[in-house]
Every structure is written in structure tokens, then in C-alpha cells.
Amino acid sequence: MHSELNAQLAFHLTGLRSAEAVAPLDGLALRPALLAGLRDLHALRYDFPLVLAEDAADGEFARPLSALVDQALAGVSDERIRAHALRREKEIRAGLGASPARELAALWNVAPKLAANGVLADCDASFPARFLHAAWTSVHAAKSRRFHDEADRLKQQLADIVAADFVHSDEGRTAQRLEPTLGADFDTQALSRLLATALPERRLPRTRRRRLRALLSTLMSQRFFPGERAGAKTYGYVFYSCAAALQALRERRIATLELAKAMAAARLEARGEYVEALHDPLFGELGEAAVDPALVPDYLVCLNARNLNIAAEASGLAELLASGMPVKILVQHDDILSSTMGRLSYAAQARLVAGMALGLNDVFVVQAAASHLYPVRNPVRKALEYPGVALFNVFSGANASGAAPYLVAAAAAESRAFPTFSYDPAAGFSLDGNPQPEAGWPRHELAYEDAEHQAQRETLEFTFMDFAAGDARYASHFAVVDKVGEGVPSLRMVDSDNRLKRVIVSEPLVRESDKCLAAWRALQARVTPVAPAPQPQPVAEVPKPVEAPPAAEKAAPATDAPYIETPRCTTCEECVKINNRLFVYNADKQASIADPKLGTYKELVEAAE
Secondary structure, three states, X not given: OHHHHHHHHHHHHXXXXXXXXXXXXXXXXXXXXXXXXXXXXXXXXXXXXXXXXXXXXXXXXXXXXXXXXXXXXXXXXXXXXXXXXXXXHXXXXXXXXXXXXXXXXXHOOOOOOOOOOOEEEOOOOOHHHHHHHHHHHHHHHHXXXXXXXXXXXXXXXXXXXXXXXXXXOOHHHOHHHHHHHHOOOOOHHHHHHHHHHHOOOOOOOHHHHHHHHHHHHHHHHOOOOOOOXXXXXXXXXXXXXXXXXXXXXXXXXXXXXHHHHHHHHHHHHHOXXXXXXXXXXHHHHOOHHHOOHHHOXXXXXXXXXXXXXXXXXXXXXXXXXXXXXXEEEEEEEOOOEEXXXXXXXXOHHHHHHHHHHHOOOOOEEEEEEHHHOOOOHHHHHHHHHOOOOEEEEEEOOOOOOOOOHHHHHHHHXXXXXXXXXXXXXXXXXXXXXXXXXXXXXXXXXXXXXXXXXOEEEEEEEOOHHHHHHOOHHHHHHEEEEOOOOOOXXXXXXEOOOOOEEEEEEOHHHHHHHHHHHXXXXXXXXXXXXXXXXXXXXXXOOOOOOOOOOOOOOOOXXXXXXXXXXXXXXXXXXXXXXXXXXXXXXXXXXXXEEOOHHHOOHHHHHHHHO
């Protein structure tokens, strides 16, 4: 066993396999033990496929197919119909990959009828952009309706003022103008002469008539929101590069400002409150900062993170984030397990993009793996309705590992490699949507049968190492062993026959896992402030006698082994920062020594000091 332990330690520290007892993963088709029951996604009923309905009247732009089927079957007692419907749902889920972007109505040919229709979307490389586009379309349509409700009312009021002014003019009271209203049997000539004598012409000031016509022209010809006129031209708002979006914003600046001025002036004119001496100079100096966000449609910019390696796109993203305009930006990451300059580095670009947006403080940020986009649809909608810039940082799971994108994305979220969070400038930071957000690593129970066919249960953590273990490209960082030696990090995995295996992990991957947990703790600190250190007691205070020490305090162990007086720990985090495997926190976030063998004597001395 001694030689086997040395071989395991050698692999852990160097990555070299020096004995047959440390076997490679090649050809074993291993996966983390907690994912053993997820080999056939088609047999499971979960959120995917989603039904995307951009024109949903109730605002529900996305619904799981399984939820629609359950809703339809709620009042069905005939087991034959129920079984047929569930079988058809499974067939649609299994065949979706061969026929993507299909309408549900074309595929659902059994009873009962489903309550909604739309395009089916699976969790694949195209899903994040399709999901955001459906959500954006729903929000944009509501914004367009609100604009037209007000704009149409203002146009009618201004048109009524212009029409009333014309009626009071000599031209408006000629016989030719009166005849279409009164009919041919009426003596319009006599009436026209009578009106000209009895009611002299009363016109609005020429400047106001000119202003009213200009306002009507601007409102009628605006291209920002689609109108009811056939053939009316409107601007496009969906872009696939920062450069194209920035160019459109620059080209439309003047038109945006003119529409804002026209709407503000029309409101004053409709209420009869426009004063030329006061408002003419004011509107002449009105700048872009005064533009009402409700008058500017939200721009949707869909980017793939690999294009941010182009300098122009990277600088364009920074400019858009800082623009303050209603721009909604999707940055899709397809692969977060990569090497940077020959070293392991998980989600480096994704963390950089999110950090840049969070650092601006006024950008609404939503980060989620594609598997979790539907559960966080409410923050997504809220971000789309936000009047400023919003960033959607999404991991698609469609990397080069060959695994199902849904499983890859879900494992990234579960392992904290790509945690779910949202930042609302008005409401603050939230980790809602993460599994066990109060914990470090999520913990789940694994039930299995041992070699003696006895039922066993074991609680396992799902860590960053489990996420990396599911990617065949990281196989060199793992080795299969019969029995794990003391002090060697290991995982539980299963082979294609669901037989449990012990797998040890290389030291570089353990370091990356520690970095991942530290990043997660930093996110937790955003929503859970660190408890303040207790104030020191006055030196002169005489302690009160007690009959016995508190139950939590224990005497120092009668041994030379190092220890920490845990109840006296002030949670300063200094020791954990030195070595978070040697020093760990308990449930009360007070430190203890996990295993002296996981650190050095120097680290123990530094922590003691």
C-alpha cells in the first residue's frame, strides 16, 4: 500500500502515472456519480424543450413543453389519452435535434389540445440568443403599444386643434368647404357670406400653426416604433456586433432627439400650456440627457465571447456598457474550460465581462447558464425593462466536449463554475437561482449498492472538480485507483455500467477548484455581509464567575498535534486565506484544522502569528 500511496501522491503533484495502480480514464466513459441518472435526457421530463412565443398576449414568452402538457392533462381522467399524450411529448423531445425550430402546432397531433403555440427550442448553441430575442420581442411590443397609445392620442389632439383653426378661417368657411358637410340642398353660398360678416376670421398665430404642423409631421414619420400604416419604414434593433450597434446609435442620435422634443412639445400643446417665450429657447437647448428612455426602443446586441478577442469588438463592448442607453447585450460563452498561457483557467473571459459590467454600478447584470435561463426569466424580463444598459452573461454548454449542452451548462451552474446571479442597480445583488446558495459546494445524497449487495448512502459535494471530470479534455488530470490513500483528493465517478469508481485529482485542478470556491465566497459576500468582529472588553472589567464553561468550549487536546481554540475564532479569514484546505470553517464560520497533513509547518506558524 505504501508504494501505491507514493504513486498516487506522485500523480497528484506531477500528473505523472508511475504505476499500474494509477490508471488513466481513457475509454471508461466515466462521469460524476451524482450525474449517474442523467444519461438519457429524452426519458426525463424537465424544462426543455421550451416553447417560445414572441407574440404571447399574456407576456409569457417561454413555457416548458412538459408544463403545457401537464396543464392540458389536468382534467383528463382517460388513461389511454394521458399515455398517448405523454408518449407524444417524449417523441417530440427525442426528435427535436433532427428538426430544430419547429412549431409546436405542427408536431402536436394528439389530444388534448395545448393552451399555447410557439417555436420549440432545445438547449443548444443557438438557444441563448433565441431565448433573449423572444423575451426582448415581448418587452419591445409592450413598449411599442405604450408609445402608440400616447402618440396616437397626441396626434389626434393636435389634428383637432389644426382643424378647429381652419374652420375659423375665411378659407375654411367658403361654400366649397361647407358643401361636403351640409349637402347640396343647403344654400352654402348664403351661409358662407353670413359667416364672413357675423364671425370675422380668428386664426391661431402663424408660428403656432407652423409648430403644430411640424409636430404632427414628426410624430407621423417617426421610424422608432412600427406603425399601422402599410409600408411604414422602421429602424432595426437587433445586432450581432458592437460596431454595428454603435454605428446605428450614432446615426439615429438626431432623430432620437427630434422625437423626444416633438413628444414633449406635443404634450404641452395638447394641454394648451406651450409658451413660446419660455419653451422655444428651452427646446432649442434640449440635449440627449433629457431624452425619455420610453421614447427609445431597446437595442438587442447578441455577441459570442470568441469575437471579443477582436480589439474593436472588445472596445465596442466597453463603450456600449458605459453608454447609459437602453442597450441589452447578450455575451454568450460556449466554452469556460480552457487554458490561458499553458495554465488552467476557468471562465476567465466570462468573469472579466461580468466584472467590467458590475464595476460600472448602473448596468443591470444577469448571469446564468443556458440550463437556468428559464428559471430566471423574471430577472431577465426585469433587465429588459430596465431603462439603461443590461448585460446577459450566458454559458451555452455547447463546448467541444461532446456532452449534451444542457448537462454541461447545468453542471457548470451546480459546481459554481458559472454561478447564477443578478444585479439590479435599484435593488442590489441576488444569488437566487443557485442550488443551496448559502453553502460552499452543493451537497447531495448518493444511494448505491456495495460489493456485498448492501444498500448504502453517501453525501457528496458537487465541486468544480466534478464539473471538469465530465469533460474528456480534462482526462489527464484524473486517475482511477482501487483505494484512495490518505491526503489524496478524490472523486466518486461511475462507468457506463453505473459501477462506482474512485478517481484521484491532480494538484493544478485542485488549485483551480479552490479558486472557484473563493470566487463563489466573494459573490456570497455581496449579499451576506461579513459579521463584524466582536468589540474587545475593557481590561479593568472583572469577569463574572461561572459554574462551568460553555458547552461549545472544550479543553485543549492532550497531544502535540496542532489545534485551534475554535469558540474563540473571530472569523478574520486570515488562516483560510493562507491555506483553505488546512484551515476550514464550521457551520458557525469559526475556524478549525481539518488535517495537519494538508499544509506545512510554515503555514501553521504564519496562521498562529
